[in-house]
Amino acid sequence: MTTILDAAALADRLGAACPGAVAAVAPGELRLRREQLIDAVRFLRDDPEADLVFLSGLTAVDRETHFDVVMHLQSLDHNHLLTVKVEADHDDPVVPSLTALYRGAHLQEREVFDLMGIRFEGHPDLRRMFLWDGFPGYPLRKDFLGMPGQLKAGLPGFPHESGDNAWPVPGTGPRPGAAPAPGGAPIVPGGSP
C-alpha cells in the first residue's frame, strides 16, 4: 500500500540540505520556493530515505492570484508518495524545468506550457503541443475567453435547486456565475440540500 510521506520530517532534512527551500508544509505535501526548486527536488530524488525517483504526474492549477505547479513524486522502493507544489506569478509565470532531473517531465511540461502558459526555464524543447503556434491565449487559465473576474467559470448550482443556487432559465435571470443577489444564500462548500 502506498503510504503518504511524513512531510514535516522530510522538510526538516530538506531544510538542512537546502536552507530556505521549503516554503510551507502540509500533510503529505511540500511547497517549495522556485529559486531552489531544482536543488530541493534533486535532494528528494537522490536522498536514500526519500528516494522519489519516479515523477508520477506534473500539472498546474490556476489560482487566479498565482499558478500552482503540482508534482506527484513516487518512490518505487519505499512505496510512498509526496505532493510537491511550487508557485508561479500570474503576470509572468516562469518555473525552472525539471527535465534535467526527470525526463518524464518533458511532455508534461510542454502540455502545461501549451494549455496554461507557464514557461519552464531550461526545458530543451518548449513549444506548443496540442494547439498550433500562434493560438491566442492559454485555454486552461480561468480568464480565457475574457470573462471578467466575478464571472467564474463553472455552474453556480444544480438544476431544480431552489434559491439563488438555481440554474437560471435562459434569458430570464442573470448569467451563470454572476455575483449572488444581496441577501441570497452563498454556495456553501461541502453543503448539499
Next chain:
Amino acid sequence: MTSGTPAGVTQGAAEGGFGPNEPVVVNLGPQHPSTHGVFRLKATLDGERVVDADMIIGYLHRSMEKLAEERTFTQNIPFTDRIDYLAAMSNNLAYCLAVEKLCGIEAPPRAQAIRILFAELQRLASHAMANGTFANDCGAWQTPLFHMFRERERILDMFEMTCGARLTTNYMRIGGVAFDLPPELLPALRSFLDDLPGKIEEYRDLLLGNEILLARSRDVGVIDAEGAVNASLAGPVLRATGVPWDLRKADPYCGYEAFDFDIPVGRNGDCYDRFLVRMEEVRQSVHILEQLIDNIPGGAWLAELPLHLRPPEGEAYARVESPRGELGFYVVSDGGPTPYRFHCRAPSLINLTALREMTIGGTLADAIVTLGSIDIVVGEIDR
C-alpha cells in the same frame, strides 16, 4: 547539405556519382494505418535509418480538461470514456475513485467486486487489441488481429448486456456502479473464462515462436530500467524492462489486495518483451476473474449520495493500473458543484516520452513496430 540538417547525418555516396545524401523527412500519419489514430510521427531518415523523430499531436484535442470545469462531477464521467476509448471502464473507475477520495466516501463491497470484474475484462479487451495490432505492425497482416477481436467481441457483448454500451460504457458512478449485474452475465463470463485459456495457448503457439515476429521485435526499441523509471514510463512498457511496478499490488484499490496474481516482467525492455508481458497479463487477469466470479458479495451496488454532490474544498489524486499503465486523475474542488481543476495523467502520452530515443538509430520499419509496442490511444494522448 542544408543548414537545417540534424547532426550525425552522413554525406556519403558522393564519390559514386550520385548527389550528396540529403536526409529525407517522412511523415508517418496523421492518417496512416500504423499510427493507430490521428498521430503524426515526423521521421528524418538517412537511408533507412532514423536520425531524428518528432511527434506532432493534438489532432484529437477536445479540451476535455476545460470542458470538465463547466460540468458537475457526475456529468464528467462520460468524458472519461472518451479519453481512452479502448479502456473506458478503467478511466471511469479512476475518475470515480478520485472524486470518492475527495468526498471521503467508499463504494459498497458489491460495487467494488463489480468494478474489479469490469476493469479486468477491460484489460483483456484492451490487450487483445494491443497484441493484435502489434502483430499487424510486425507484418502478420490482419489474421492475429481478427483472432483476438473474436475474444474482444465476447467481452464487449458482456459490457453491452450490463450497461447497454460496448465502447464508451459510462458504467461506473461516484460511489459504485450504475446498474447491478444482469442474470445472464455470470453464465456468459463462465463460458468465456472456460474458453479463453485454450485460446491463449493457441496464440502462444502461433505467435511466440514465430521467426518473423522475433526478427521484427527482438532488440528493437530497447530501453533499460533506469531510463524507463526516469522517463516516467508505466504499465507494460515499464514492466518489460524488469521493474515489477503494478499499482494493483503497489497501491491496491477496490480490494485488489485480496486476490492472488503475479506481476509479469520482462528482461530486455524491447518490443518483444512488451508483447510477452501483455500476453502473460491476460493470463493473470483470467486468474483474477476465476477467483472473483464465485465470490461477488451481495448488497447494494451504489452508495447513498446526495443528488447534488458538492465535494468539500480540497484536492485528490487517485490512480489505477489501466491497460496502458498508471492512469491518474487529479481533481481540485473549491466547494462548488463543478471541479475547479480536472487533470488526467495519461499513460499513453507519458509513455511516448521515450519514443525518440527508442527509435533513433533503428530503421523506419522498427519505428513502426516500436510505436505499436507502446500501445498508444490517441484519444488519451490529446484529450
